[in-house]
């Protein structure tokens with residue numbers, strides 16, 4: 106089958122920009138060697154990317170063949186080798202263990218930890234199985250580490266999740282605030298779009314970057330505010346103060362469409378620019394410049410990502426961004442609004458499919474009795490099947506394992522033994538769980554080392570399904586290759602298990618298209634209404650934006666939300682939230698005087714299961730480097746290219762030093778990518794802590810207090 110396909114369309118499986126790709130087998134050896142690399146290039150017809158791609162998208166075809174898992178693997182204990190077993194045995198084992206757990210401890214002892222790299226179909230069936238059929242809400246996803254603060258922030262400010270803007274806004278805005286985002290490296294195609302316009306229009310477009318480091322993003326900015334880590338909310342309060350004093354507040358809009366202004370005004374009044382600039386460690390004049398540009402701009406767009414979300418005040422900071430847009434009427438029209446840049450390719454679809462422990466499909470909540478009843482009815486489960494209790498978010502799952510309360514932890518399409526904080530604690534907690542299942546595409550990941558049962562996953566390119574990008578655009582990804590060996594799509598595994606557990610009717614899907622139809626029906630009438638979409642429509646007419654209610658014609662989706670300023674809260678008003686800035690959960694101190702921040706580089710994707718196989722990317726970023734300011738390096742006695750030990754309250758790692766003026770004094774940077782399975786490991790998350798935002802439960806993965814000392818080279 107695969108060898109006959111000559112070209113296929115799909116959304117890129119890396120970042121949340123969600124570029125359209127066109128894939129072709131390498132001309133020379135298609136028929137002779139069906140597993141030959143596929144060449145990817147930009148799909149010119151895709152409205153989100155118009156033919157553009159970055160280096161990761163362009164090389165994705167080279168990552169699909171190496172090192173794949175081809176059969177289920179099993180071992181009783183993790184000190185034994187994994188040995189191949191049949192799917193029949195694997196399913197038998199799962200059914201037996203799940204039944205035994207339900208009988209002995211009940212559904213709360215079961216948990217699934219999924220991923221923004223699931224397709225909508227994978228998400229939907231996994232949630233239906235765990236929340237519906239088995240009665241446990243313990244489905245969480247790595248979006249908890251990623252977009253959870255944006256989800257909670259939108260919901261608290263506007264009454265619902267859902268990014269209100271679209272990419273065309275980048276071509277219209279005349280002030281773009283990039284806060285806590287290294288867009289140039291992490292959402293490159295969007296950044297190129299901004300850059301192209303900047304080159305053309307010059308000062309008619311102002312770019313302002315807020316980041317403790319100078320990055321490829323800030324290099325292009327008119328103004329770089331190199332704030333101290335964790336001071337974003339203080340900065341936003343100072344900006345609010347300037348809107349108040351410089352005539353930037355639209356009182357008519359505030360009165361008509363918001364509530365909570367009096368409290369917000371009181372908070373902002375306490376944050377004069379002098380105080381805000383001092384807390385942030387920047388020049389007051391720079392903050393005033395940003396204020397002046399905001400007030401003078403007809404279209405202000407704020408883009409943000411992990412520098413905002415991964416904070417113990419992530420949700421408050423998101424609300425802080427929404428506040429500024431609301432009071433200045435910079436929302437709900439072209440070129441204006443608060444716009445979260447989604448991390449993973451289908452984290453958006455996951456939110457819509459109910460893929461977090463507190464959610465149900467269609468932006469519903471497990472805590473809402475009417476929502477549970479609607480979903481139970483649609484799924485065909487008895488009244489009361491879905492538990493009223495919110496499920497365990499991923500860190501709560503870890504703590505439950507520490508206490509011996511989880512019998513099954515099923516990890517799928519994520520590599521938590523690299524990406525969770527407090528990794529040593531995670532490792533010992535997981536050792537306490539009698540059955541760790543891993544659904545994975547590649548052999549030899551860090552999480553495989555702690556798994557009992559490993560299930561080979563058909564990945565993107567080998568399974569059909571839908572992804573949704575940051576601008577709410579829905580793309581059908583075609584299957585154009587055969588899965589290796591016995592690998593199966595994740596949704597098909599969850600569905601088969603559902604049938605074997607006795608729910609033949611609920612899980613009788615014949616195809617991914619059936620699953621998608623079941624899912625979108627459940628979104629009817631909700632903010633994320635996608636009920637007019639189907640695999641057939643997407644295949645025939647290409648990507649579409651939601652809202653797309655039943656009856657919408659191709660191209661009829663809505664580009665922006667809340668254009669009528671009617672927000673889905675009781676009374677229709679947006680909520681201005683007045684929240685005090687507190688700063689970092691773990692501030693630097695005498696013993697741990699530096700703040701370590703952790704993020705990404707252009708060429709690598711997360712835990713490198715794919716990008717480590719692309720020679721070009723490995724050459725570009727051969728090893729993890731510790732960025733440090735020359736003044737700090739001199740104090741500690743570190744030399745360029747030498748080795749340093751970085752130590753936090755939780756452990757220590759070694760890394761090679763890169764001395765650079767581009768990072769703030771007192772701040773260090775390490776990339777997140779090099780886990781224990783890499784040739785040059787740097788398990789940076791052993792250093793990070795799990796303290797989280799109380800609203801989103803998103804851990805503060807961007808900052809930990811650390812100490813430094815020079816190390817003799819390891820050779």
Ligand SMILES: Nc1nc2c(c(=O)[nH]1)N[C@H]1C(S)=C(S)[C@@H](COP(=O)(O)OP(=O)(O)OC[C@H]3O[C@@H](n4cnc5c(=O)[nH]c(N)nc54)[C@H](O)[C@@H]3O)O[C@H]1N2
Nearest residue numbers: 120285286287291334335410411412448704705707710711
């Ligand atoms: N190349 C590449 N691209 C990716 C990914 C990848 O792995 N590789 N992953 C995708 C995913 S899932 C995600 S979530 C996104 C992440 O995209 P980004 O959020 O843009 O990436 P990060 O490097 O994690 O962090 C962004 C910036 O936050 C800054 N920062 C640290 N602390 C603070 C702070 O307190 N305040 C502010 N304002 N800034 C701070 C860091 O210095 C860093 O430059 O990227 C997506 N795109």
Ligand SMILES: Nc1nc2c(c(=O)[nH]1)N[C@H]1C(S)=C(S)[C@@H](COP(=O)(O)OP(=O)(O)OC[C@H]3O[C@@H](n4cnc5c(=O)[nH]c(N)nc54)[C@H](O)[C@@H]3O)O[C@H]1N2
Nearest residue numbers: 250251518519520524544545546562564703711712714806
């Ligand atoms: N300190 C610090 N830690 C962080 C971050 C940070 O900025 N700083 N960022 C956080 C964020 S935003 C994120 S998103 C996470 C990312 O962290 P992870 O989710 O752990 O990283 P990935 O490498 O993307 O893991 C995805 C896994 O799924 C596998 N896979 C790919 N396709 C499929 C499929 O179709 N099915 C199955 N079953 N498996 C598949 C891949 O091989 C890979 O092992 O890291 C978080 N951790």
Ligand code: SF4
Nearest residue numbers: 117119120124159162
């Ligand atoms: S910008 Fe993101 S979606 Fe687009 S090609 Fe690059 S990694 Fe893929």
Ligand SMILES: [Mo]
Nearest residue numbers: 250251448449
């Ligand atoms: Mo992410």
